[in-house]
Amino acid sequence: MSVWPNARAVPPEAPIPVFVDAPIRESVIQARGLGLTFATDGHRTVALTDVDLSIRKGEFVSLIGPSGCGKTTLLRLIADLQQASTGTLLVNGTTPAEARRQRAYGYVFQAPALYPWRSLERNVMLPLEVMGLPLAERKRRAARVLDLVGLADFRKRFPWQLSGGMQQRASIARALSFEPNLLLMDEPFGALDEITRDGLTLHLHQLWRRTGLTAVFVTHSVLEAVFLSTRIVVMSSRPGRVVAVIDSDLPAERDLDVRETSRFLAVAHAVRAALREGHGDA
Protein backbone atom coordinates (compact mmCIF):
# COMPACT_ATOMS: atom_id res chain seq x y z
CA MET A 1 0.00 0.00 0.00
CA SER A 2 1.59 3.18 -1.13
CA VAL A 3 1.14 6.55 0.48
CA TRP A 4 1.59 8.46 -2.76
CA PRO A 5 -1.04 8.46 -5.45
CA ASN A 6 1.46 8.28 -8.27
CA ALA A 7 3.77 5.71 -6.84
CA ARG A 8 3.67 2.20 -8.14
CA ALA A 9 4.92 -0.49 -5.89
CA VAL A 10 7.04 -2.58 -8.22
CA PRO A 11 8.92 -5.42 -6.61
CA PRO A 12 12.64 -5.09 -7.37
CA GLU A 13 12.80 -8.25 -9.44
CA ALA A 14 9.81 -7.39 -11.64
CA PRO A 15 11.01 -7.10 -15.24
CA ILE A 16 8.02 -5.08 -16.42
CA PRO A 17 8.33 -1.71 -18.01
CA VAL A 18 4.72 -0.92 -17.17
CA PHE A 19 4.47 1.87 -19.67
CA VAL A 20 5.49 0.10 -22.87
CA ASP A 21 2.13 -1.24 -23.91
CA ALA A 22 0.03 1.17 -21.92
CA PRO A 23 -2.79 2.33 -24.19
CA ILE A 24 -2.82 5.91 -22.95
CA ARG A 25 0.54 7.60 -22.54
CA GLU A 26 -0.22 10.41 -20.22
CA SER A 27 2.05 13.41 -20.12
CA VAL A 28 4.18 13.71 -17.02
CA ILE A 29 5.87 16.93 -18.05
CA GLN A 30 4.45 19.50 -20.38
CA ALA A 31 6.25 22.73 -21.23
CA ARG A 32 4.85 25.42 -23.53
CA GLY A 33 6.90 28.46 -24.49
CA LEU A 34 8.93 28.09 -21.33
CA GLY A 35 11.53 30.78 -20.69
CA LEU A 36 13.68 32.14 -17.93
CA THR A 37 15.31 35.54 -17.96
CA PHE A 38 17.11 37.03 -15.04
CA ALA A 39 18.76 40.37 -14.47
CA THR A 40 22.18 40.66 -12.90
CA ASP A 41 23.87 44.04 -12.56
CA GLY A 42 21.43 45.54 -15.04
CA HIS A 43 22.25 42.86 -17.61
CA ARG A 44 19.42 40.68 -18.81
CA THR A 45 20.52 37.10 -19.22
CA VAL A 46 18.27 34.76 -21.14
CA ALA A 47 18.90 31.38 -19.57
CA LEU A 48 16.14 29.59 -21.41
CA THR A 49 13.77 30.61 -24.14
CA ASP A 50 10.73 29.18 -25.86
CA VAL A 51 11.03 25.59 -24.73
CA ASP A 52 8.24 23.28 -25.88
CA LEU A 53 8.57 19.81 -24.49
CA SER A 54 6.28 16.99 -23.60
CA ILE A 55 7.52 13.98 -21.70
CA ARG A 56 5.25 10.97 -21.44
CA LYS A 57 4.95 8.53 -18.63
CA GLY A 58 7.72 5.95 -18.60
CA GLU A 59 10.02 7.79 -20.98
CA PHE A 60 13.72 8.27 -20.36
CA VAL A 61 14.56 11.70 -21.73
CA SER A 62 18.07 13.11 -21.80
CA LEU A 63 18.81 16.83 -22.00
CA ILE A 64 22.14 17.32 -23.71
CA GLY A 65 24.01 20.41 -24.76
CA PRO A 66 27.06 22.56 -24.10
CA SER A 67 27.64 24.29 -20.78
CA GLY A 68 25.31 27.20 -20.25
CA CYS A 69 22.59 25.88 -22.56
CA GLY A 70 20.06 25.85 -19.74
CA LYS A 71 19.66 22.10 -19.42
CA THR A 72 20.20 22.18 -15.69
CA THR A 73 17.96 25.25 -15.49
CA LEU A 74 15.19 23.36 -17.27
CA LEU A 75 15.56 20.51 -14.80
CA ARG A 76 15.45 22.94 -11.88
CA LEU A 77 12.29 24.53 -13.29
CA ILE A 78 10.63 21.12 -13.41
CA ALA A 79 11.73 20.54 -9.82
CA ASP A 80 10.47 23.98 -8.72
CA LEU A 81 13.96 24.85 -7.49
CA GLN A 82 13.68 27.85 -9.81
CA GLN A 83 10.64 29.51 -11.36
CA ALA A 84 10.09 30.26 -15.03
CA SER A 85 9.54 33.84 -16.11
CA THR A 86 7.44 33.01 -19.18
CA GLY A 87 5.39 30.13 -20.52
CA THR A 88 3.62 27.32 -18.79
CA LEU A 89 4.94 24.18 -17.22
CA LEU A 90 2.90 21.27 -15.94
CA VAL A 91 4.34 18.43 -13.90
CA ASN A 92 1.98 15.52 -13.31
CA GLY A 93 -0.73 17.77 -14.70
CA THR A 94 -0.24 20.39 -12.03
CA THR A 95 2.14 23.26 -11.28
CA PRO A 96 5.76 22.42 -10.44
CA ALA A 97 5.24 23.87 -6.95
CA GLU A 98 2.24 21.64 -6.31
CA ALA A 99 4.06 18.63 -7.76
CA ARG A 100 6.96 19.33 -5.42
CA ARG A 101 4.57 19.50 -2.47
CA GLN A 102 3.14 16.15 -3.53
CA ARG A 103 6.70 14.77 -3.62
CA ALA A 104 6.22 13.75 -7.23
CA TYR A 105 9.89 13.55 -8.10
CA GLY A 106 13.22 12.40 -6.76
CA TYR A 107 16.18 14.62 -7.60
CA VAL A 108 19.77 13.48 -8.05
CA PHE A 109 22.33 16.27 -7.99
CA GLN A 110 25.70 16.59 -9.69
CA ALA A 111 27.36 15.69 -6.40
CA PRO A 112 25.99 12.98 -4.11
CA ALA A 113 25.04 15.63 -1.49
CA LEU A 114 24.87 12.96 1.18
CA TYR A 115 24.83 14.26 4.73
CA PRO A 116 28.22 13.22 6.17
CA TRP A 117 26.87 12.81 9.71
CA ARG A 118 24.38 10.17 8.60
CA SER A 119 25.07 6.56 7.76
CA LEU A 120 24.06 5.43 4.28
CA GLU A 121 20.86 3.94 5.63
CA ARG A 122 19.95 7.11 7.49
CA ASN A 123 20.78 9.22 4.43
CA VAL A 124 18.35 7.15 2.41
CA MET A 125 15.76 7.47 5.17
CA LEU A 126 16.05 11.27 5.22
CA PRO A 127 13.17 12.00 2.79
CA LEU A 128 11.06 9.40 4.59
CA GLU A 129 11.72 11.15 7.91
CA VAL A 130 10.71 14.46 6.39
CA MET A 131 7.49 12.81 5.22
CA GLY A 132 6.86 11.45 8.70
CA LEU A 133 6.87 7.71 7.99
CA PRO A 134 7.20 5.39 10.98
CA LEU A 135 10.64 3.94 11.66
CA ALA A 136 9.84 0.38 10.65
CA GLU A 137 8.53 1.54 7.29
CA ARG A 138 11.57 3.79 6.82
CA LYS A 139 13.90 0.89 7.49
CA ARG A 140 11.98 -1.41 5.15
CA ARG A 141 12.09 1.06 2.28
CA ALA A 142 15.73 1.99 2.86
CA ALA A 143 16.67 -1.68 2.76
CA ARG A 144 14.70 -2.13 -0.47
CA VAL A 145 16.27 0.78 -2.38
CA LEU A 146 19.77 0.12 -1.06
CA ASP A 147 19.37 -3.41 -2.34
CA LEU A 148 18.14 -2.00 -5.63
CA VAL A 149 21.39 -0.06 -6.13
CA GLY A 150 23.56 -2.87 -4.76
CA LEU A 151 24.58 -1.18 -1.51
CA ALA A 152 22.74 -3.39 0.99
CA ASP A 153 26.00 -4.44 2.62
CA PHE A 154 27.09 -0.85 3.15
CA ARG A 155 24.04 0.54 4.92
CA LYS A 156 25.91 1.15 8.19
CA ARG A 157 28.82 2.90 6.48
CA PHE A 158 29.23 6.63 6.34
CA PRO A 159 29.53 8.54 3.05
CA TRP A 160 33.23 9.28 3.36
CA GLN A 161 33.94 5.57 3.68
CA LEU A 162 32.61 4.94 0.16
CA SER A 163 33.90 5.57 -3.33
CA GLY A 164 32.42 8.35 -5.46
CA GLY A 165 30.45 5.87 -7.53
CA MET A 166 28.95 4.25 -4.47
CA GLN A 167 28.04 7.63 -3.05
CA GLN A 168 26.21 8.55 -6.23
CA ARG A 169 24.40 5.22 -6.19
CA ALA A 170 23.35 5.97 -2.62
CA SER A 171 22.01 9.33 -3.71
CA ILE A 172 19.97 7.60 -6.42
CA ALA A 173 18.65 5.20 -3.78
CA ARG A 174 17.70 8.19 -1.65
CA ALA A 175 15.81 9.74 -4.56
CA LEU A 176 13.92 6.48 -5.12
CA SER A 177 13.18 5.75 -1.47
CA PHE A 178 9.83 7.53 -1.40
CA GLU A 179 8.67 5.97 -4.67
CA PRO A 180 8.25 9.06 -6.79
CA ASN A 181 7.06 8.45 -10.34
CA LEU A 182 9.56 10.90 -11.76
CA LEU A 183 13.34 10.83 -11.41
CA LEU A 184 15.24 14.02 -12.22
CA MET A 185 19.01 13.67 -12.58
CA ASP A 186 21.47 16.50 -13.10
CA GLU A 187 24.70 15.09 -14.54
CA PRO A 188 24.82 12.49 -11.79
CA PHE A 189 27.91 10.74 -13.19
CA GLY A 190 29.76 13.88 -14.25
CA ALA A 191 32.41 13.70 -11.55
CA LEU A 192 33.21 9.99 -11.95
CA ASP A 193 35.86 8.14 -13.92
CA GLU A 194 34.84 6.48 -17.17
CA ILE A 195 34.83 2.88 -15.96
CA THR A 196 32.65 3.74 -12.97
CA ARG A 197 30.44 5.79 -15.27
CA ASP A 198 29.91 2.88 -17.63
CA GLY A 199 28.95 0.61 -14.74
CA LEU A 200 26.52 3.13 -13.32
CA THR A 201 25.01 3.91 -16.73
CA LEU A 202 24.19 0.25 -17.26
CA HIS A 203 22.92 0.01 -13.71
CA LEU A 204 20.69 3.04 -14.16
CA HIS A 205 19.28 1.60 -17.37
CA GLN A 206 18.34 -1.64 -15.62
CA LEU A 207 16.92 0.29 -12.70
CA TRP A 208 14.72 2.33 -15.01
CA ARG A 209 13.49 -0.78 -16.80
CA ARG A 210 12.62 -2.49 -13.56
CA THR A 211 10.84 0.43 -11.97
CA GLY A 212 9.06 1.91 -14.98
CA LEU A 213 9.93 5.40 -13.81
CA THR A 214 9.80 8.48 -15.93
CA ALA A 215 13.31 9.90 -16.02
CA VAL A 216 14.81 13.22 -17.07
CA PHE A 217 18.58 13.07 -17.31
CA VAL A 218 20.90 16.00 -17.86
CA THR A 219 24.26 15.09 -19.37
CA HIS A 220 27.26 16.25 -21.36
CA SER A 221 27.93 12.83 -22.75
CA VAL A 222 26.48 11.76 -26.09
CA LEU A 223 27.21 8.10 -25.39
CA GLU A 224 25.45 8.23 -22.03
CA ALA A 225 22.45 10.02 -23.52
CA VAL A 226 22.03 7.63 -26.43
CA PHE A 227 22.52 4.55 -24.30
CA LEU A 228 20.00 5.52 -21.67
CA SER A 229 17.30 7.46 -23.49
CA THR A 230 14.13 6.87 -25.37
CA ARG A 231 14.41 10.46 -26.52
CA ILE A 232 17.26 12.94 -26.55
CA VAL A 233 16.61 16.65 -26.31
CA VAL A 234 19.49 18.58 -27.84
CA MET A 235 19.90 22.12 -26.55
CA SER A 236 22.09 25.05 -27.51
CA SER A 237 23.34 28.02 -25.60
CA ARG A 238 22.92 31.80 -25.68
CA PRO A 239 20.01 31.77 -25.37
CA GLY A 240 19.29 28.27 -24.08
CA ARG A 241 16.78 26.57 -26.32
CA VAL A 242 15.83 23.21 -27.79
CA VAL A 243 17.37 22.63 -31.23
CA ALA A 244 16.35 19.02 -31.85
CA VAL A 245 14.52 16.10 -30.29
CA ILE A 246 15.89 12.76 -31.41
CA ASP A 247 14.20 9.41 -30.84
CA SER A 248 16.30 6.47 -29.87
CA ASP A 249 14.97 2.99 -30.48
CA LEU A 250 17.66 0.69 -29.21
CA PRO A 251 16.57 -2.79 -28.16
CA ALA A 252 15.08 -2.87 -24.68
CA GLU A 253 17.43 -5.66 -23.72
CA ARG A 254 20.84 -4.03 -23.99
CA ASP A 255 24.30 -4.02 -22.50
CA LEU A 256 27.27 -1.72 -23.02
CA ASP A 257 28.18 -3.49 -26.27
CA VAL A 258 25.13 -1.93 -27.90
CA ARG A 259 27.32 1.13 -28.26
CA GLU A 260 29.19 -0.64 -31.07
CA THR A 261 26.07 -1.33 -33.13
CA SER A 262 25.19 0.65 -36.22
CA ARG A 263 21.82 1.69 -34.77
CA PHE A 264 23.51 3.18 -31.78
CA LEU A 265 26.11 4.94 -33.90
CA ALA A 266 23.43 6.35 -36.17
CA VAL A 267 21.55 7.90 -33.23
CA ALA A 268 24.80 9.19 -31.74
CA HIS A 269 25.69 10.70 -35.08
CA ALA A 270 22.34 12.47 -35.26
CA VAL A 271 22.83 13.87 -31.76
CA ARG A 272 26.32 15.13 -32.59
CA ALA A 273 25.07 16.71 -35.79
CA ALA A 274 22.33 18.51 -33.86
CA LEU A 275 24.84 19.68 -31.26
CA ARG A 276 27.11 21.07 -34.00
CA GLU A 277 24.18 22.76 -35.69
CA GLY A 278 23.15 24.36 -32.41
CA HIS A 279 26.69 25.50 -31.84
CA GLY A 280 26.93 26.98 -35.37
CA ASP A 281 23.82 29.07 -34.75
CA ALA A 282 25.18 30.60 -31.61
Added chain:
Amino acid sequence: MRDRLSRALPLLCVLAILIAVWFAGSVAMNWDQAQDLADEDATWSDIAQATLALDRPLLPTPDQVASEMIRSMFGYPPTSPRSLVFHAGVTAWAAIVGFGIALLAGMALAIGIVHVRTLDRALMPWLIASQAVPVLAIAPMVVVVLGNVGLTGVLPKALIAGWLSFFPVTTGLVKGLRSSDPMQRDLMRTYSATEAQVFAKLRWPAAMSFLFPSMKVAAPLALVGAIVAELPTGAQAGLGARLLTGSYYGQTPQIWAALFMAAFLAMLAVALVDLTQALAAYTRGGRL
Protein backbone atom coordinates in the same frame (compact mmCIF):
# COMPACT_ATOMS: atom_id res chain seq x y z
CA MET B 1 56.47 2.64 26.20
CA ARG B 2 59.49 4.22 24.52
CA ASP B 3 57.09 6.17 22.39
CA ARG B 4 55.25 7.48 25.43
CA LEU B 5 58.47 8.43 27.10
CA SER B 6 59.73 10.30 24.06
CA ARG B 7 56.48 12.25 23.96
CA ALA B 8 56.47 12.98 27.70
CA LEU B 9 60.10 13.99 27.81
CA PRO B 10 59.80 17.46 26.21
CA LEU B 11 56.83 18.20 28.45
CA LEU B 12 58.76 17.16 31.56
CA CYS B 13 61.76 19.22 30.48
CA VAL B 14 59.63 22.33 30.16
CA LEU B 15 58.10 21.60 33.55
CA ALA B 16 61.54 21.20 35.14
CA ILE B 17 62.74 24.47 33.62
CA LEU B 18 59.61 26.28 34.81
CA ILE B 19 60.07 25.01 38.35
CA ALA B 20 63.74 25.95 38.34
CA VAL B 21 62.95 29.46 37.13
CA TRP B 22 60.24 29.69 39.74
CA PHE B 23 62.63 28.74 42.56
CA ALA B 24 65.16 31.27 41.28
CA GLY B 25 62.41 33.89 41.16
CA SER B 26 61.41 33.08 44.72
CA VAL B 27 64.96 33.55 45.93
CA ALA B 28 65.35 36.85 44.10
CA MET B 29 61.96 38.34 45.03
CA ASN B 30 62.03 37.25 48.66
CA TRP B 31 65.64 38.26 49.24
CA ASP B 32 64.99 41.65 50.83
CA GLN B 33 62.39 40.26 53.21
CA ALA B 34 64.62 37.36 54.19
CA GLN B 35 67.56 39.69 54.76
CA ASP B 36 65.47 41.91 57.04
CA LEU B 37 64.39 38.94 59.12
CA ALA B 38 67.82 37.32 59.24
CA ASP B 39 70.34 37.60 62.06
CA GLU B 40 73.24 39.97 61.77
CA ASP B 41 75.70 37.16 61.19
CA ALA B 42 73.65 35.25 58.66
CA THR B 43 75.58 34.10 55.61
CA TRP B 44 74.40 34.41 52.00
CA SER B 45 73.43 30.80 51.94
CA ASP B 46 71.44 31.19 55.18
CA ILE B 47 69.48 34.02 53.61
CA ALA B 48 69.00 32.10 50.39
CA GLN B 49 67.58 29.18 52.35
CA ALA B 50 65.36 31.53 54.32
CA THR B 51 63.87 32.97 51.12
CA LEU B 52 62.37 29.54 50.42
CA ALA B 53 60.61 29.21 53.75
CA LEU B 54 59.05 32.57 54.54
CA ASP B 55 55.58 32.82 56.12
CA ARG B 56 54.39 35.54 53.78
CA PRO B 57 56.72 35.43 50.83
CA LEU B 58 56.31 37.82 47.93
CA LEU B 59 56.62 34.81 45.64
CA PRO B 60 55.98 31.49 47.38
CA THR B 61 58.00 28.52 46.22
CA PRO B 62 56.43 25.66 44.24
CA ASP B 63 56.64 23.36 47.25
CA GLN B 64 54.97 25.98 49.48
CA VAL B 65 52.12 26.28 46.98
CA ALA B 66 51.89 22.53 46.65
CA SER B 67 51.70 21.98 50.38
CA GLU B 68 49.16 24.81 50.69
CA MET B 69 47.05 23.12 48.01
CA ILE B 70 47.26 19.74 49.69
CA ARG B 71 46.51 21.25 53.10
CA SER B 72 43.54 23.28 51.89
CA MET B 73 42.14 20.53 49.70
CA PHE B 74 42.50 17.56 52.00
CA GLY B 75 42.97 19.16 55.41
CA TYR B 76 39.30 20.12 55.79
CA PRO B 77 36.03 18.48 54.84
CA PRO B 78 34.94 19.68 51.38
CA THR B 79 31.95 21.50 52.92
CA SER B 80 34.13 23.64 55.17
CA PRO B 81 34.69 27.27 54.09
CA ARG B 82 38.38 26.69 54.78
CA SER B 83 38.55 23.99 52.10
CA LEU B 84 39.80 24.90 48.64
CA VAL B 85 37.50 22.23 47.24
CA PHE B 86 34.54 24.08 48.71
CA HIS B 87 35.57 27.36 47.06
CA ALA B 88 36.33 25.65 43.76
CA GLY B 89 32.88 24.10 43.88
CA VAL B 90 31.22 27.48 44.48
CA THR B 91 33.04 29.00 41.51
CA ALA B 92 32.50 25.98 39.30
CA TRP B 93 28.76 26.07 39.99
CA ALA B 94 28.55 29.75 39.05
CA ALA B 95 30.60 29.05 35.91
CA ILE B 96 28.39 26.10 34.97
CA VAL B 97 25.18 28.12 35.39
CA GLY B 98 26.82 30.97 33.45
CA PHE B 99 27.94 28.62 30.71
CA GLY B 100 24.39 27.27 30.53
CA ILE B 101 23.08 30.82 30.17
CA ALA B 102 25.72 31.46 27.49
CA LEU B 103 24.71 28.35 25.57
CA LEU B 104 20.99 29.14 25.71
CA ALA B 105 21.46 32.83 24.88
CA GLY B 106 24.07 32.06 22.24
CA MET B 107 21.84 29.51 20.56
CA ALA B 108 18.75 31.70 20.71
CA LEU B 109 20.64 34.64 19.23
CA ALA B 110 22.28 32.53 16.52
CA ILE B 111 18.99 30.94 15.50
CA GLY B 112 17.35 34.36 15.37
CA ILE B 113 20.20 35.86 13.37
CA VAL B 114 20.24 33.01 10.87
CA HIS B 115 16.49 32.92 10.33
CA VAL B 116 15.46 36.56 10.56
CA ARG B 117 17.24 38.87 8.19
CA THR B 118 16.37 41.96 10.23
CA LEU B 119 17.92 40.48 13.34
CA ASP B 120 21.13 39.85 11.45
CA ARG B 121 21.52 43.54 10.77
CA ALA B 122 19.94 44.84 13.97
CA LEU B 123 21.61 42.56 16.48
CA MET B 124 25.13 41.84 15.35
CA PRO B 125 26.57 45.33 15.95
CA TRP B 126 25.17 45.31 19.48
CA LEU B 127 26.61 41.91 20.19
CA ILE B 128 30.02 43.08 19.06
CA ALA B 129 29.66 46.22 21.15
CA SER B 130 28.71 44.09 24.16
CA GLN B 131 32.08 42.40 23.96
CA ALA B 132 33.90 45.73 23.98
CA VAL B 133 32.40 46.58 27.37
CA PRO B 134 35.16 45.83 29.88
CA VAL B 135 33.04 43.50 31.96
CA LEU B 136 36.09 42.37 33.88
CA ALA B 137 36.58 45.92 35.10
CA ILE B 138 32.99 46.66 36.00
CA ALA B 139 31.97 43.16 37.11
CA PRO B 140 32.23 43.96 40.83
CA MET B 141 30.01 46.99 40.30
CA VAL B 142 27.53 44.95 38.29
CA VAL B 143 27.33 42.42 41.09
CA VAL B 144 26.71 45.16 43.63
CA VAL B 145 24.03 46.76 41.44
CA LEU B 146 22.32 43.43 40.83
CA GLY B 147 22.47 42.72 44.55
CA ASN B 148 20.68 46.01 45.19
CA VAL B 149 17.81 45.04 42.89
CA GLY B 150 17.43 41.77 44.74
CA LEU B 151 19.52 39.48 42.56
CA THR B 152 21.83 37.61 44.90
CA GLY B 153 23.40 34.22 45.19
CA VAL B 154 24.70 32.43 42.15
CA LEU B 155 22.74 34.43 39.58
CA PRO B 156 24.76 37.69 39.42
CA LYS B 157 27.97 35.71 39.09
CA ALA B 158 26.45 33.44 36.47
CA LEU B 159 25.22 36.45 34.49
CA ILE B 160 28.73 37.86 34.29
CA ALA B 161 30.12 34.46 33.35
CA GLY B 162 27.40 34.19 30.69
CA TRP B 163 28.07 37.68 29.40
CA LEU B 164 31.74 36.84 28.88
CA SER B 165 31.15 33.50 27.21
CA PHE B 166 28.03 33.77 25.03
CA PHE B 167 29.71 35.57 22.14
CA PRO B 168 31.90 32.73 20.85
CA VAL B 169 28.86 30.45 21.02
CA THR B 170 26.78 32.89 19.00
CA THR B 171 29.36 33.57 16.30
CA GLY B 172 30.34 29.92 16.03
CA LEU B 173 26.74 28.81 15.70
CA VAL B 174 25.82 31.53 13.20
CA LYS B 175 28.68 30.36 11.02
CA GLY B 176 27.77 26.73 11.59
CA LEU B 177 24.05 27.12 10.89
CA ARG B 178 24.98 28.72 7.59
CA SER B 179 27.61 26.15 6.71
CA SER B 180 25.43 23.68 4.79
CA ASP B 181 25.99 23.91 1.05
CA PRO B 182 23.28 25.02 -1.42
CA MET B 183 22.91 21.51 -2.81
CA GLN B 184 22.16 20.10 0.64
CA ARG B 185 19.52 22.82 1.11
CA ASP B 186 18.05 22.27 -2.37
CA LEU B 187 17.72 18.61 -1.46
CA MET B 188 15.53 19.53 1.51
CA ARG B 189 13.49 21.75 -0.76
CA THR B 190 12.83 18.87 -3.16
CA TYR B 191 11.30 17.07 -0.18
CA SER B 192 9.16 20.14 0.60
CA ALA B 193 10.68 20.08 4.09
CA THR B 194 9.45 22.69 6.56
CA GLU B 195 11.82 25.31 7.95
CA ALA B 196 11.85 23.42 11.25
CA GLN B 197 12.80 20.18 9.51
CA VAL B 198 15.59 21.90 7.58
CA PHE B 199 16.85 23.20 10.90
CA ALA B 200 16.66 19.90 12.74
CA LYS B 201 17.97 17.64 9.99
CA LEU B 202 20.43 19.89 8.16
CA ARG B 203 21.37 23.20 9.76
CA TRP B 204 21.80 21.99 13.32
CA PRO B 205 23.80 18.83 12.58
CA ALA B 206 25.94 20.82 10.15
CA ALA B 207 26.59 23.42 12.87
CA MET B 208 27.96 20.87 15.36
CA SER B 209 31.51 21.01 14.06
CA PHE B 210 31.44 24.76 14.71
CA LEU B 211 29.70 24.58 18.09
CA PHE B 212 32.30 22.47 19.87
CA PRO B 213 35.33 24.68 19.17
CA SER B 214 33.21 27.64 20.29
CA MET B 215 32.35 25.84 23.50
CA LYS B 216 36.02 25.18 24.11
CA VAL B 217 36.66 28.92 23.96
CA ALA B 218 33.58 29.78 25.99
CA ALA B 219 34.05 27.37 28.92
CA PRO B 220 37.26 28.94 30.34
CA LEU B 221 35.76 32.39 29.74
CA ALA B 222 32.78 31.44 31.89
CA LEU B 223 35.21 30.43 34.62
CA VAL B 224 37.04 33.76 34.40
CA GLY B 225 33.69 35.57 34.59
CA ALA B 226 32.67 33.65 37.69
CA ILE B 227 35.98 34.35 39.45
CA VAL B 228 35.93 38.05 38.64
CA ALA B 229 32.35 38.31 39.85
CA GLU B 230 33.51 36.97 43.22
CA LEU B 231 36.07 39.72 43.70
CA PRO B 232 33.83 42.50 45.08
CA THR B 233 33.83 42.95 48.80
CA GLY B 234 31.24 40.80 50.41
CA ALA B 235 31.85 37.68 48.40
CA GLN B 236 32.62 35.12 51.05
CA ALA B 237 33.09 32.06 48.93
CA GLY B 238 34.63 31.05 45.67
CA LEU B 239 38.08 31.20 44.14
CA GLY B 240 37.67 34.95 43.59
CA ALA B 241 37.03 35.51 47.29
CA ARG B 242 39.99 33.29 48.03
CA LEU B 243 42.22 35.48 45.83
CA LEU B 244 40.90 38.60 47.53
CA THR B 245 41.34 37.45 51.14
CA GLY B 246 44.72 36.03 50.21
CA SER B 247 45.90 39.41 49.01
CA TYR B 248 44.34 41.22 52.03
CA TYR B 249 46.27 39.13 54.50
CA GLY B 250 49.41 38.59 52.43
CA GLN B 251 48.64 34.89 52.17
CA THR B 252 50.42 34.49 48.85
CA PRO B 253 50.44 30.67 48.91
CA GLN B 254 46.65 30.84 49.22
CA ILE B 255 46.45 33.08 46.14
CA TRP B 256 48.64 30.79 44.12
CA ALA B 257 46.76 27.72 45.25
CA ALA B 258 43.51 29.36 44.10
CA LEU B 259 45.09 30.26 40.75
CA PHE B 260 46.24 26.71 40.18
CA MET B 261 42.82 25.45 41.13
CA ALA B 262 41.28 27.83 38.57
CA ALA B 263 43.67 26.58 35.90
CA PHE B 264 42.79 23.01 36.79
CA LEU B 265 39.06 23.77 36.58
CA ALA B 266 39.53 25.31 33.12
CA MET B 267 41.37 22.22 31.92
CA LEU B 268 38.61 20.06 33.38
CA ALA B 269 35.96 22.16 31.62
CA VAL B 270 37.67 21.83 28.24
CA ALA B 271 38.16 18.11 28.83
CA LEU B 272 34.41 17.79 29.50
CA VAL B 273 33.64 19.62 26.25
CA ASP B 274 36.03 17.24 24.48
CA LEU B 275 34.27 14.28 26.04
CA THR B 276 30.86 15.57 24.92
CA GLN B 277 32.27 16.09 21.45
CA ALA B 278 33.62 12.54 21.38
CA LEU B 279 30.21 11.20 22.41
CA ALA B 280 28.51 13.29 19.72
CA ALA B 281 31.08 12.16 17.15
CA TYR B 282 30.39 8.55 18.05
CA THR B 283 26.79 8.88 16.84
CA ARG B 284 28.02 10.27 13.52
CA GLY B 285 30.45 7.53 12.67
CA GLY B 286 33.38 9.05 14.53
CA ARG B 287 33.74 12.26 12.60
CA LEU B 288 32.96 15.69 13.95
